[in-house]
Amino acid sequence: MVGVLIVLVIALLPIISGCFIITKQQKVQILETFGKYSGFRTAGLSMKLPWPIQIAVATVDLRIQEIAETVEIKSKDNAFLCVPVKVQVKVIPEKVKDAYYALDNPWSQILSYVVNQVRAKASSMTMDEIFSGKSDFEAVVETELKSTFEEYGFAVVNVLVDDPQPSDQLKEAFEKVLAAQRDKDAAVLEKEAVRERLVGRAEAEAESLRLKAKGYADQRNTMAEGNSKAIAVFCEGLNIDHALALKFFEGWDMRDAVREAAQGEGNTVLIPVEMGGMGRMAADLEALKGIGK
Incomplete structure (x- = not known):
């Protein structure tokens, strides 16, 4: 038993x-x-x-599952980009039957839907709008997923869109554009540098000429003032008129010029007639001596 x-x-x-x-x-x-x-x-x-x-x-x-995919898209202005998309989804406990029986391969089907939604949204946006409008992708994908897959027992927790990445062709085009822009900027800077150098040189030359002119003017003023005082003293001491004194000083300058020109061996000095001869200088000296007596 x-x-x-x-x-x-x-x-x-x-x-x-x-x-x-x-x-x-x-x-x-x-x-x-x-x-x-x-x-x-x-x-x-x-x-x-x-x-x-x-x-x-x-x-x-029942835990949150993450589906990740890098979606290749074409923008409204024909730029090809790669957009990394992550979707966080979980099964709704009350709809386990729908989540298991309604879809044959739920994760793959959700991913396909995400890819289609991202591409459809990107085709209506320019490249600049795509780079600055990640939130638009997230909002569109999340809204469409929720309205479509909740009836199948899946809840969309979050949609994350990372920074779009340009394709290799687009990167190469960007590099060419940047290189051209750098060359243009360098040419502009070089042109500006040349202009600055020319302006600086012109300003320096203008300042140099101004200073030279001022120096010449100051020199003439000083010489005129000195000659005026010398003639006044000379005329007062000898009791002669200014015209005769000017002739004397003219001869004095000529003698100094002749003396400087005759310095050194082998120099020949020619005295133009219109400038007055040695006899004239002697006569002027004799006249001055007579006046002094």
Whole structure:
């Protein structure tokens, strides 16, 4: 009798153990009774009908899942960019049945929808608007996903769009544009430097001429003032008129000029007639001597 009971217990043990199901935290298990959905079990120890009547066909994760994809887009102004997009989605616990049975491959289908939405939005924006309008992508994708996939049991938690990256062709074009701009800026700076040098040189020359002119004017004024005083003293001392004194000084200047020109060996000095001869200088001296007596 005991042996029969033991055999019976051993025979029924698999059936009894099949009536219990253990589900991990943040997961649910889908149950089917003879192939038909018959509910789900949440975390912990649960009861179910033994196999083959009722079977746990799948485990659904309730945690937030992240789908990431770099989407190649074409802007309204024909610029090709790559936009990194991340979508955070989770299964709605009350809609586990829809999340499991409605979509064949939910994550792939959600990703395809995201790609289509991003490309559609990008085609209506210029490249500058795309770079400055990441929030537009996020808002459009999040709104469309929520309205489309909530009925399938998926909740969109967040949509993140990173900085768009230009394609290799666009990068090369940007580099050419930047290089051309740098060359243009360098040419403008060089032109400005040349202009500054020319202006500075002209201003320096103008200042130099002004100073030279002032120096010449000051020199003439000084010489005129000195000559005027010398003639006045000369005329007062000898009691002669200014015209005769001027002739004397003219001869004096000529003698100094002749003396300077005759310095050195082999120099020949020519005295023009219109400037007065040596006899004239002698006559002027004699006249001055007579007046002095």
